[in-house]
Structure formats: structure tokens, C-alpha cells
Amino acid sequence: MKDIYQDVNNFQTVEISKAATLLDISIVTIRNWIKYGYLQVNSCNDKNVLLLSEVMNLRSEIANGTFTKLNSRANKSKASKVFVPNEYSQDNLHIKYIYSIVKYIHQHHIPTSTALALLSLNLLQQEGLLSSYTQADVLAKRFHFTNPQIGKEIQEWISTVEIKDDFLFLTHCPIPNQKDVLGFIYQSMMNEGEKSKAGSYYTPAHIVEDIVHSYVMPDSKVLDPCCGTGQFLLALAEKIGNPLQIYGIDVDAIAVKIARLNLLIAYKNLNFNPHIYHQNSLFDIFEHRDFDLVTTNPPWGFHFTIAEKKQLKTLFPPIITGESFSLFLKKSIDLVRDGGRISFILPESILYVKKHKDIRQYILNQTNIYKIFYLDRVFKNVFTPIIRLDLIKHKDYPSDISVCKKNKTYQLTQSKWEQNPDHVFDIHVTSFDDAILNKLYSFPHITLQKQADWALGIVTGNNKKFISPSPQEDYEEIYGGKDIDRFRLKKATQYIHYRPDLFQQTASEAKYRAKEKLIYRFISKNLIFAYDDKQKLSLNSANILIPRIPDYPIMIIAALFNSLPYQYMFQKQFASIKVLRCHLEQLPIPILTEDKKQQLLQLCRNCVLHNTHFMPIDQFIQKEFGLSTKEISYMKAELL
Incomplete structure (x- = not known):
């Protein structure tokens, strides 16, 4: 060396x-x-x-699967598309009004703070909290408010903005009569890239209302450490009598202005100074503690500066990844009283992904996991499955974990997760699943770890330049993830002149030109492996596996990974939309007799050479693992 x-x-x-x-x-x-x-x-x-x-x-x-720098063209943080989040309202007329307002703001290049300040005047007049005014009053910034604190808030805001004649439409345009309408407009004004950078998306109202209904009493003391425009705070206002029991923090100054105004309107007959602060709840010292409930939809994947990252390592030593939602969750656990509740909206990846082991360890050490709701994909233009995680700050609180899905609820034990590798929270694995998985893994087996070569597909750097939709001289077929089917490649629809020196990323050519190899879909919740002995090329959505297990035909590996038992193992254990090498290396490769290998190999050859159905192969593998009819039916139902 x-x-x-x-x-x-x-x-x-x-x-x-x-x-x-x-x-x-x-x-x-x-x-x-x-x-x-x-x-x-x-x-x-x-x-x-x-x-x-x-x-x-x-x-x-x-x-x-966390190296994403090569995907910058698809990076949402650079997206400029603006969309109206339909999580807020199902009323098409309301959405139409909002769209018209946002369109007007963009067309007239009205600064965000100015637009929202003027819309606030409009809303306050609708609410009867601001006397009627003329256009001259608005331009002169002369107003009379019925609530002193609201007057103070708005006068301070209006004093910081410049008002022009063509902005005045916002002071009298139709505004939908719905909760947090200003917050909804603000969200709609942000483009998708801004939301992605902030990790900020609007939480569906029914989720917020269910959290409040479950845990909030009239005298509860509650904090939202990432309150945004106050969506959670408004729901709390419907249950809590004293507004000074409601706390909110956010780094977005405009969002905080809206949140404060929202709470003042919710308690319009009271004159009070809301406990809603323009701060960073991760860095700033917050004197209030002992909350009955801390609840929020925190930012995910927030981009901290180098200086902030250094400070966070000092402030949050258990959270080595620096992931924003983990930091907010850790801070919230610290702020809640003993026996208090924490309820967070989070990406499902917190349950499984290896890098989030740090926050899972902290949760297991400091809390009892009370409930986990699998919400699936609830945010517009966000394809990540979502969960709601409910915790109790008290390690000895006696309870099982309730896992709630759309059509069923079942109980799991926290002690099992404490023993799992990387403390994975495998919420999709019931006791019956455990029995099936134990049966599959109890069969004598080996794995691919240190017994395979791996390669990523080609990243050209410019597909329009290098990829052709039709054959050309010196071009050859190249396959992406959508072209991969069980056992075989579909008919090629893309062609490339193989010039690796011109491409952004390639593996060694020997991997692409291997005598035999498997090509598999990289972005997929299912395992889909094609057998290739024609030395075909693949794009980065289709990765390469070359097993090196002595006396174990590659075709049989393809058969196993395409079969029902392996789809089931993959989804239950990893719940990933990426087929990662580290996952495939954990799957069991059964040790078969030579006779069984030859029988299975013949079925594989029939499938590849004669285009026969995959079912006989699948049935052979199911039988070899000793799966019962009940177990097979259950596995099929779970994969629907």
C-alpha cells in the first residue's frame, strides 16, 4: 500500500x-x-x-444512494415553477381567487412584503378590525384599527414598504374567507425551488387538526418551533383559551408577521402581544420550556452555512448528520416537559435510512414512541412518502407502538427496534411479517457481499447531445430504467455513440462489456433485474451487478431477485424507492443442491430464450423456501 x-x-x-x-x-x-x-x-x-x-x-x-450532485438538472432547489398548493383548500373557486392574486403580484413585480402588507389591510377590513379607508388613506398610510396590538403590528409593517398606485388592487380584491389565507398566498408566491431550499411545504389541514384534537386541552402550553405563517397555531387557537399559552418561532420574518396577525385575528376580542418570535429555534436561546406539546412540520434537508454547521456540531453533538429535521426533533424533545408529547410531520426516510441512525438512537433513548401514522404522499409535487411521528418524553412510559395506515392499525414493540441494525424503525413489519422473514432467512444462504462487481450507468452530462432516438452509424443501443423488465431488456428506444472520454461519468468499459451481467432499475420500489449477455450499455437509471459466486449461475440470481419472496423482503426491510447496493448485499442467496440449481437454471433459460412466463420460476422459488399458500397470498396482498 x-x-x-x-x-x-x-x-x-x-x-x-x-x-x-x-x-x-x-x-x-x-x-x-x-x-x-x-x-x-x-x-x-x-x-x-x-x-x-x-x-x-x-x-x-x-x-x-446519497450522492446526488450529478442530478443538478433535476434538482428542485433550482426550479422556478410556481404552483398553488392544493393541500390548503379543495374549493376550486378559492384556489382560482388565490391564483389571480398571485398572478397579479408577479405581473406587477410587487415586492413580497409589500403585497402581503396590503393584503393584510384587505383581510383586516373583512374581519371588521380596520375602519374603511380610501386609496388616498392607503398611499398616506392613515388607518384606524379597533384592536391596539393589531394596529401596532400593521403600522410597523406598512412603514417599511413603498406603496404605488398599481399596487392598490390588493387592498380591495376578493380574498377567500379561509384560515391562514395570507399564509396560503405567501406559499403560492414562492417558487418550487424556494420551497425545496427551505424544506417548506404546506401541511394538509386534516393532519394538523388531528394532532390538535389528540393532544391539546384548553390549558395546554404548546410550541411550534417552525411555525411558518401559523397553520398549527391557528388550529391550537380553536382549543386553547389563553393565547399566551401558544408559542411559535420561525426564521422567516414575513411568515412571522403573518403568524402574529393570524393569532391576533383568531383572538380578535383580546389585546395581547403574541408569543411568536422571529428567531432560529436551533441557535437562539429560548427561555420557555416545559411544553405539554411540541408539534411542527420541520424543514427537511435545509442547507446550513459552513459556520452554522460548525456551531450545530457543538450544540447538538448526538446529531452527527446535521439533518435539519433531526435537529429540530432533538431540540423539541429537550423543550417538552416530562410526560409531554411531540408530534412531527417527517419524511419516511427517518425510519430506515442509515444516516438517520443518530436521531433514531436519540428517540429510543429519550422517549417512548407512541404512534406512527403512515401518510404516504400528501404534499403536492413531493414524491417522498410522509409519516407522522408521535412521541412521549418519558422512557419508562408503558406502551406499545401503534402503527396507523389507511385501512389498518397494529401494535409493535419498541424493544425490537432497539435491537435492529442501525435501529431501523421497520413499521411495515408486523409479527406475521417477522415470522415470514425469519423463515426466508433461516434457509442456509450466502450473500453478495464481497462476491460481486457493481457499476453505475453512464451519465452523459447532456442527453440531448449524446442520445439519439433512432439508430445511426457508429451508435449502439443504450438502456434506461424504464427499459428494464424482469429477465429481459425491452426493445431499445435510445442509441449512443460510446465515447467515454466525452461523458460526465462512466464505469470501466469492462463492466459494461462483461460476458454476463445483470442490469437493474435504480429508482424503483420493486426489484426489476434483466439478464444481459450481449454487452449492452446502460444509463444511470439502470445500474449493473455482476455476481462472482463460484458455481452459482448469474441467471439464478436474476430469478431470485425478480421473484415474489425477494420483492417482499426488499419492500419490508428497506421500504426504499432506490435499489441500493447496500440493500442487495443483505439479501439471502440460498444454498441450493446441484440438482435444484439445474432445474431452476433450465426454467431461467426457457424464460430468456423462449420468452416463457416467469410464473414457473417464481413458484419454484416459493416452494424451495417452503412458503405456505397463506403466506404467499399474504405476501402478494402486501405488495399491491
Whole structure:
């Protein structure tokens, strides 16, 4: 190893050629990644080298499916599309009004704060909290409010904005009579990229109302640490008598103005200064504690600055990933009283993804998990499944976990999750599932770990330039994820001139040209593997697996991974929409007798060569694992 690694300022380094081997990509791809800033070149003894730690971190990100820098063209943080979130209202007329208002604001280039300040005047007059006014009054900023605190809030806001004649439409346009209408307009004004960067999406009202109905009493003290425009706070106002028992914090100054106004309108007959603050609940010292409930829809994947990341490591040592929703959850557990509740809206990935082991460990150590609601995809234009996580801050609180899905509720035990690898919260695995999984894994088996080669598909960097929809001279077929079917490749619809030196990312050509290999869909909740002995190329939506298990035909691996038992194992254990190498390496490869191998291999050949149905293969594998009719029927139903 001395000829590979040198010591530079006490850091281990690796030459570019060796880094390409470690990452299983071409040297050209390494150079492209250096050019794009994904890796930093250092100089040692007149050679260009890379930090070994950076290379190995990148290798881990690729294996775990968290290396997303190459997908910048599809990155929502750069999206400019504006949409009206239909989670807010099912009333088409209301949505139409909102759309018209937002369109007017954009067409007249009205600054966001100005637009919302003027709409606030409109709303307050509707609510009977502001005397009638003329256009001259608005331009002169002369108003009379019936509630002193509301007057103070609005006068301070209006004093900071410039009002022009063509802005005045907003002071008398129709505004829907719905809760948090200003917040809804504000959300609608934000483009998709802004929402993605902030990790901010509107929570459906029925979810908020159910949380409040479940845990809030008239005298409860409640905090929303990421309150936005006050959606949760307004729901709390319907149950809590004293508005000073309601607390909210947010980093968005405009959202805080709206939230304060919303709460003042909700308690319009009271004159009070709301406990809603323009702060960062992660960094700023918050003197209030001992809350009965902390509830929110926190930001996900928020982008902190380098300085903030450094500070967060000091403030939140248990949360090594720096993931924003984990940080807010940890802080909320600390702020709630002993025996108090925490209810968060979160991505399902918190339950399974390895990098979130840190917050799962903290939850298990500090709380009892009371309920988990599987909500599926409830946010418009967000394809991540969503959960609601309800906790009790009291480690010894005696209870099982209730898992609530659309059509059923069942009980699980927290102690099982404490024993799971990486403390995975496998909410989809019931006691009956456990029995089936134990049966499948009890069969003598090996795994693919250290017994396979892996490769990513090609990233051209510009598909329009390099991919053709029809055959051309010197072009060959190339397959994406949608072209992969069980056991076989569909008819090609894309063609490429293979010039790896021009592409953004390629694996070594030997992987693509292997005598036999498996090509599988990367983005998929199902395992879909095609057998390839024609040395075909694949795009980055279709990855490559080359098993290296002695005397174990590759066709049989394809048969196993395409079968019902393996679909079931994959979905139950990993609940992922990405087929990751680390998941495939955990699946059991049964040790079969030579006779069984030959029988299964013949069925596979019939399927590949003669285009026969896959069912006989599936039935053979089910029988080999000793699955009962009841178990098979259950597995099929679970995969629907």
C-alpha cells in the first residue's frame, strides 16, 4: 500500500488512478468530478493526489444512494415553477381567487412584503378590525384599527414598504374567507425551488387538526418551533383559551408577521402581544420550556452555512448528520416537559435510512414512541412518502407502538427496534411479517457481499447531445430504467455513440462489456433485474451487478431477485424507492443442491430464450423456501 498512499501533512492520500478503482469509475469521470468540484486535488511530490478520506466518503455516499450532485438538472432547489398548493383548500373557486392574486403580484413585480402588507389591510377590513379607508388613506398610510396590538403590528409593517398606485388592487380584491389565507398566498408566491431550499411545504389541514384534537386541552402550553405563517397555531387557537399559552418561532420574518396577525385575528376580542418570535429555534436561546406539546412540520434537508454547521456540531453533538429535521426533533424533545408529547410531520426516510441512525438512537433513548401514522404522499409535487411521528418524553412510559395506515392499525414493540441494525424503525413489519422473514432467512444462504462487481450507468452530462432516438452509424443501443423488465431488456428506444472520454461519468468499459451481467432499475420500489449477455450499455437509471459466486449461475440470481419472496423482503426491510447496493448485499442467496440449481437454471433459460412466463420460476422459488399458500397470498396482498 506504500506505493499508493502518501503522507501529506499527516493526511493519507491516493493517486487519481487508484481513486478511480476505489470508486469503480473511469479516470475521465474522476477528472470531471474534480472539474465540477466534487473532489479536491492536492499536490504531493509533484503528483496530483486526492485525500483518501474524501474518496472513501464519496464511495460511501454512492453506495448509500446519497450522492446526488450529478442530478443538478433535476434538482428542485433550482426550479422556478410556481404552483398553488392544493393541500390548503379543495374549493376550486378559492384556489382560482388565490391564483389571480398571485398572478397579479408577479405581473406587477410587487415586492413580497409589500403585497402581503396590503393584503393584510384587505383581510383586516373583512374581519371588521380596520375602519374603511380610501386609496388616498392607503398611499398616506392613515388607518384606524379597533384592536391596539393589531394596529401596532400593521403600522410597523406598512412603514417599511413603498406603496404605488398599481399596487392598490390588493387592498380591495376578493380574498377567500379561509384560515391562514395570507399564509396560503405567501406559499403560492414562492417558487418550487424556494420551497425545496427551505424544506417548506404546506401541511394538509386534516393532519394538523388531528394532532390538535389528540393532544391539546384548553390549558395546554404548546410550541411550534417552525411555525411558518401559523397553520398549527391557528388550529391550537380553536382549543386553547389563553393565547399566551401558544408559542411559535420561525426564521422567516414575513411568515412571522403573518403568524402574529393570524393569532391576533383568531383572538380578535383580546389585546395581547403574541408569543411568536422571529428567531432560529436551533441557535437562539429560548427561555420557555416545559411544553405539554411540541408539534411542527420541520424543514427537511435545509442547507446550513459552513459556520452554522460548525456551531450545530457543538450544540447538538448526538446529531452527527446535521439533518435539519433531526435537529429540530432533538431540540423539541429537550423543550417538552416530562410526560409531554411531540408530534412531527417527517419524511419516511427517518425510519430506515442509515444516516438517520443518530436521531433514531436519540428517540429510543429519550422517549417512548407512541404512534406512527403512515401518510404516504400528501404534499403536492413531493414524491417522498410522509409519516407522522408521535412521541412521549418519558422512557419508562408503558406502551406499545401503534402503527396507523389507511385501512389498518397494529401494535409493535419498541424493544425490537432497539435491537435492529442501525435501529431501523421497520413499521411495515408486523409479527406475521417477522415470522415470514425469519423463515426466508433461516434457509442456509450466502450473500453478495464481497462476491460481486457493481457499476453505475453512464451519465452523459447532456442527453440531448449524446442520445439519439433512432439508430445511426457508429451508435449502439443504450438502456434506461424504464427499459428494464424482469429477465429481459425491452426493445431499445435510445442509441449512443460510446465515447467515454466525452461523458460526465462512466464505469470501466469492462463492466459494461462483461460476458454476463445483470442490469437493474435504480429508482424503483420493486426489484426489476434483466439478464444481459450481449454487452449492452446502460444509463444511470439502470445500474449493473455482476455476481462472482463460484458455481452459482448469474441467471439464478436474476430469478431470485425478480421473484415474489425477494420483492417482499426488499419492500419490508428497506421500504426504499432506490435499489441500493447496500440493500442487495443483505439479501439471502440460498444454498441450493446441484440438482435444484439445474432445474431452476433450465426454467431461467426457457424464460430468456423462449420468452416463457416467469410464473414457473417464481413458484419454484416459493416452494424451495417452503412458503405456505397463506403466506404467499399474504405476501402478494402486501405488495399491491
